[in-house]
Amino acid sequence: MPRKTMIEAIRDGLDVMMERDKRVVVYGEDVGYFGGVFRCTAGLQAKYGKERCFDAPINESGIVGTAIGMAAYGLRPCVEIQFADYMYPAYDQLTQEASRLRYRSAGDFTCPLVVRMPTGGGIFGGQTHSQSPEALFTHVAGLKVVVPSNPVDAKGLLIAAIEDPDPVIILEPKRLYNGPFDGHHDRPVTSWSKHELGEVPDGHYVVPLxxxxxxxxxxxxxxxxxxxxxxxxxxxxxxxxxxxxxxxxxxxxxxxxxxxxxxxxxxxxxxxxxxxxxxxxxxxxxxxxxxxxxxxxxxxxxxxxxxxxxxxxxxxxxxxxxxxxxxxxxxxxxxxx
The missing domain is CATH 3.40.50.920 (Rossmann fold)
Known part of the structure; x- marks a missing residue:
């Protein structure tokens, strides 16, 4: 099995699901042509077209709000918030609409929505690019919250989230995106690498939520x-x-x-x-x-x-x-x- 970074594993998971299920739609800021600020969606627009992988305006509330409508309609949107720090304008949509749709409709509607967000520090991004807001989501009934620690789980959890009938938040530690840490730590960088790259299976597999x-x-x-x-x-x-x-x-x-x-x-x-x-x-x-x-x-x-x-x-x-x-x-x- 090929050894992949977390970025490559996430991209592979999106590719597998877009090919497997035509209802899967991927979008967000710079997600289409550019392939995302961390390149997690690189090549997907070229492969699946602009109707299934496209760029969105700088409007997090609009990104999540439209995705909720798509999910209620029967699609399976997987949207990217460029940094977890940017999700606050969309917090109302996530907590008041996405999380409650199944309950408010007495089960007539579900919200099979995935929201991916790079989380945490490690890139010297400062106060507005490094927050870890997981507690804000775990407090909300109706949301599932996922935090992978390695490429194998990142792909399997992503596939499980896309297939889930309810909204799932995936917080992706950007400090793990590319494998080994840089040297700014109290432990030599070589000692980390064995934990961060994994042999990621090809094709479809699921890590259960x-x-x-x-x-x-x-x-x-x-x-x-x-x-x-x-x-x-x-x-x-x-x-x-x-x-x-x-x-x-x-x-x-x-x-x-x-x-x-x-x-x-x-x-x-x-x-x-x-x-x-x-x-x-x-x-x-x-x-x-x-x-x-x-x-x-x-x-x-x-x-x-x-x-x-x-x-x-x-x-x-x-x-x-x-x-x-x-x-x-x-x-x-x-x-x-």
Whole structure:
């Protein structure tokens, strides 16, 4: 099987579904002729024509609003918001229309809509190109939320999302788009590469929504992570030598609570990692669920490692990210508690 970057895997998934299902329509800002700012849609317009892959005006509310209408009509639109930071004008459409269509119509209409968004930092994009807004979507009943950590999952989750009858938000960590990190981190770049490129199967396959995966089995402490932070967790476990079980959540809603609970009951300890700010971040929900379901099995308080509670710091973004050193300290403190 060919080894692909996440960008190539996403493009492959879109290609597979556009060829397989003529109802699939792809559009967004610069998505057509140019192939997207990150090149995820490169070549799709040339292959499928301007009616199925096209550019949209700089109007996120219009992009998502028209996609909701297409979905209700019977198409399967997959739209791109150029950066997750740009989604706020479309938040009303997502939360008030897309998420509620099935319920408001008593099942007469569904909204098979996929909204792709590059998320997180790592490119020195500053405050308006680096946010991690997943908690804003996981709070909304009716939306599914996906965050892949590798190319194989990115393609399989994308295909599953396009085939799903309800709206799915896919947050794609742009720090993982092209494979290995650059050198601005507290760990050598060569040590990351084995986790980021994967052998991506050709053709159609599905990674089920709502199913986590244990990336690293362990018995001492459970680490819950998603997206970029999966690789940080793996690196921290290797550096500290702690027998950590690293769980890649993959889907935040629906959440695979069974896998989490089984692991925490086995290890008795838990550390939660995410890139977004700590206050009201998705990690708070994870901590609460672990507390509610595993209280009598816990040997230590559940720990969180997250971004700072500040506006996104452009110049200090590599300090802002939870890195292996910060996560490693949390693992050691949890084991000593």
């Amino acid at each position: 709502g199913k986590a995966l244990i990336r690293r089995p362990g018995a001492a402490v459970t680490v819950l992570a998603y997206g970029t932070m999966v690789h940080v967790a793996l690196a921290a476990a290797e550096e500290t030598g702690i027998d950590a079980e690293v769980i890649d959540l993959r889907t935040l809603v629906p959440l695979d609570l069974d896998t989490i609970v089984e692991s925490v009951k086995k290890t008795g300890r838990c550390v939660v990692i995410h890139e977004a700010t700590m206050t009201s971040g998705y990690g708070a929900e994870l901590v609460t669920l672990v507390q509610e379901n595993c209280f009598y099995h816990l040997e230590a308080p559940v720990a969180r490692v997250a971004g700072w509670d500040t506006p996104y710091p452009h110049a200090q973004e590599w300090d802002y990210f939870p890195g292996p050193a910060r996560v490693g300290r949390a693992l050691i403190e949890t084991m000593e508690a």
